[in-house]
Amino acid sequence: MTNVTRGVDLILRLVITIAFAILVACVIWQVFSRYVLESPSTVTDEMARFLFIWVALLGGAYTLGQRRHLAIDLLPVITKGTTRLLVNAGIITAIAVFAALVMIYGGLDLVNRTLETGQVSPALRMPMGLVYVAIPFSGFCILYYCLTFMADLFREGRGPNDQDGAPKAGGPLD
Amino acid sequence: MDIQSVLVLFGTFALLMILGVPIAFSIGLAAFATFLLFMSFDQSVYIVAQQIASGLDSFTLLAIPFFILAGNIMNRGGIAMRLIEFAKVLGGRLPGALAHCNVIANMMFGSISGSAVASAAAVGGVMAPLQKKEGYDPAYSAAVNIASCPTGLLIPPSSTFIVYSLITNGTSVAALFVAGYIPGILMGLSLMLVAGIIAKRRGYPVAPRPSGKEVAVKAADAMLPLGLIIIVMGGIIGGIFTATEASAVAVVYTLFLAVIWYREITWRELPSIILESAVTTSIVLLMIGCSIAMSKSMAFADIPYSISDALLNLSENPLVLLLIINIALLVVGTFMDMTPALLIFTPIFLPVVKDLGMDPVHFGVVMTFNLCIGICTPPVGSALFVGCSVGGVKIGQVIKPMLGFYAVLVSLLLVVTYVPSISLFLPRLLLGY
Numbered sequence: 001m002t003n004v005t006r007g008v009d010l011i012l013r014l015v016i017t018i019a020f021a022i023l024v025a026c027v028i029w030q031v032f033s034r035y036v037l038e039s040p041s042t043v044t045d046e047m048a049r050f051l052f053i054w055v056a057l058l059g060g061a062y063t064l065g066q067r068r069h070l071a072i073d074l075l076p077v078i079t080k081g082t083t084r085l086l087v088n089a090g091i092i093t094a095i096a097v098f099a100a101l102v103m104i105y106g107g108l109d110l111v112n113r114t115l116e117t118g119q120v121s122p123a124l125r126m127p128m129g130l131v132y133v134a135i136p137f138s139g140f141c142i143l144y145y146c147l148t149f150m151a152d153l154f155r156e157g158r159g160p161n162d163q164d165g166a167p168k169a170g171g172p173l174d
Numbered sequence: 175m176d177i178q179s180v181l182v183l184f185g186t187f188a189l190l191m192i193l194g195v196p197i198a199f200s201i202g203l204a205a206f207a208t209f210l211l212f213m214s215f216d217q218s219v220y221i222v223a224q225q226i227a228s229g230l231d232s233f234t235l236l237a238i239p240f241f242i243l244a245g246n247i248m249n250r251g252g253i254a255m256r257l258i259e260f261a262k263v264l265g266g267r268l269p270g271a272l273a274h275c276n277v278i279a280n281m282m283f284g285s286i287s288g289s290a291v292a293s294a295a296a297v298g299g300v301m302a303p304l305q306k307k308e309g310y311d312p313a314y315s316a317a318v319n320i321a322s323c324p325t326g327l328l329i330p331p332s333s334t335f336i337v338y339s340l341i342t343n344g345t346s347v348a349a350l351f352v353a354g355y356i357p358g359i360l361m362g363l364s365l366m367l368v369a370g371i372i373a374k375r376r377g378y379p380v381a382p383r384p385s386g387k388e389v390a391v392k393a394a395d396a397m398l399p400l401g402l403i404i405i406v407m408g409g410i411i412g413g414i415f416t417a418t419e420a421s422a423v424a425v426v427y428t429l430f431l432a433v434i435w436y437r438e439i440t441w442r443e444l445p446s447i448i449l450e451s452a453v454t455t456s457i458v459l460l461m462i463g464c465s466i467a468m469s470k471s472m473a474f475a476d477i478p479y480s481i482s483d484a485l486l487n488l489s490e491n492p493l494v495l496l497l498i499i500n501i502a503l504l505v506v507g508t509f510m511d512m513t514p515a516l517l518i519f520t521p522i523f524l525p526v527v528k529d530l531g532m533d534p535v536h537f538g539v540v541m542t543f544n545l546c547i548g549i550c551t552p553p554v555g556s557a558l559f560v561g562c563s564v565g566g567v568k569i570g571q572v573i574k575p576m577l578g579f580y581a582v583l584v585s586l587l588l589v590v591t592y593v594p595s596i597s598l599f600l601p602r603l604l605l606g607y
Contacts (some may be wrong), residue, residue, distance in 0.1 A: 016452045027422040053230045059456025069196035076194045094195045106219030129316045172457040173333045174291045174556040
């Protein structure tokens with residue numbers, strides 16, 4: 001793992017953890033203001049929704065970097081040699097294609113079109129286009145991780161689903 | 175019927191998934207490929223990105239990270255131990271006392287942590303050595319633990335129902351939660367029945383009668399963790415909280431319990447618990463965002479309608495159709511994890527069962543129950559893997575004792591499918607659903 005990757009990991013980890021903590025605080029405040037102060041806060045409602053989008057998408061990129069997204073890890077395990085290399089390269093390419101076309105190209109289009117409409121959120125007066133920047137931003141992070149995965153694959157033969165240590169069993173909500 | 179779009183959607187998805195592409199990305203790319211049949215490249219990428227954004231912009235979905243966080247806080251604390259002690263008191267007089275204790279503890283702990291796997295690990299990890307010491311066959315103990323750990327996914331609060339609510343455009347979370355009670359408890363009781371019969375035949379021991387004082391002490395000890403369920407579910411049923419608000423209250427309550435009351439987690443450990451919860455959350459959410467796009471592409475291509483047509487051509491009889499759907503889901507469940515299976519197959523089957531006059535809440539319970547069996551079956555069964563690993567047995571050994579439990583679970587699944595009032599009685603009674 002290079003220093004750059006360590007840096008990207010660290011930044012994402014910090015942003016996600018802090019954003020998640022603020023998110024929790026927002027919704028708790030939301031409940032408190034509704035029941036105790038009897039005037040529900042509209043600001044925290046919006047903040048929570050926007051932070052949530054960022055946590056979900058940046059978290060998605062970070063989770064990819066940790067090789068922890070849910071995948072059916074069958075072909076990369078039963079194949080060997082060149083076939084295995086091709087299978088793993090195919091997986092990384094598919095992820096990169098999604099990140100580049102949908103998340104970056106489509107996401108930037110979404111950001112621009114939303115900014116053009118001048119749509120702002122009611123309470124925070126935040127341009128909605130800026131909220132959606134999370135999609136291309138996450139796309140760039142994912143693309144970066146794909147490049148490091150390719151390098152890892154050809155240098156040490158490590159596939160994109162090979163986690164550090166023992167893999168965790170099962171889906172996230174099982 | 176538009177064969178081309180069906181082939182493109184499912185072909186792309188199946189190909190990528192089998193290759194080993196993470197499921198969220200497989201879903202997203204399949205949606206993108208399907209949109210390409212109907213619109214330009216630029217429009218297709220735009221609409222997928224837009225669907226991801228609008229899919230994630232939901233206050234209801236916020237409940238998922240909070241329930242996950244509350245569950246993670248509870249998993250670290252000594253909650254499991256307190257619930258197990260209480261469960262011992264409750265199930266101790268039955269033959270094979272420790273097996274019953276395991277089932278009851280899974281029902282309580284699974285409900286609180288919202289995770290079958292966490293429950294299998296926490297409860298099974300404590301129960302397996304105890305049972306071995308009393309001469310229980312380890313394969314039998316592991317099978318009891320594996321089969322009963324998914325009860326917590328049906329007994330609310332349960333993130334699975336929130337995912338279902340979202341993918342079905344807002345089926346009432348409160349109604350789904352309340353509907354899960356009777357099927358989840360029946361699941362536990364029927365497993366106890368089979369476990370008891372086997373235990374009786376093998377002469378497994380009964381625990382001595384606990385004194386009144388012992389019962390009181392252990393019940394009091396378990397009350398604080400169980401209080402979470404009372405606050406969350408009481409608030410939801412009483413119409414005081416929405417599911418999202420209840421989940422935030424659950425975080426505050428668990429933090430208070432684990433950090434301040436029991437002092438089992440320090441403030442320093444919190445960032446790593448939060449990060450872990452964020453990772454779990456993002457695995458679910460990226461999948462949800464992409465599924466929203468896929469479900470939109472399906473609607474564009476009229477795919478649910480085509481499949482509904484094809485199924486209705488197969489048979490007009492609702493009993494037969496529901497059987498076919500259940501069998502299909504059981505097969506899917508053997509190799510696919512619960513959340514992706516729920517996200518992919520709900521939009522396909524819901525229109526069909528709605529045509530048959532089935533209630534969406536009832537179908538949500540049926541799907542969840544069905545997929546609960548799937549996480550206990552090979553080749554891919556997270557509960558099976560974790561249960562075997564904490565029970566110290568091989569998957570091959572546990573299959574034989576599991577067969578009886580599979581039979582009970584499948585029979586009960588059919589009962590829950592064909593008797594709607596098992597699911598709908600409580601929501602009707604308590605919520606006027």
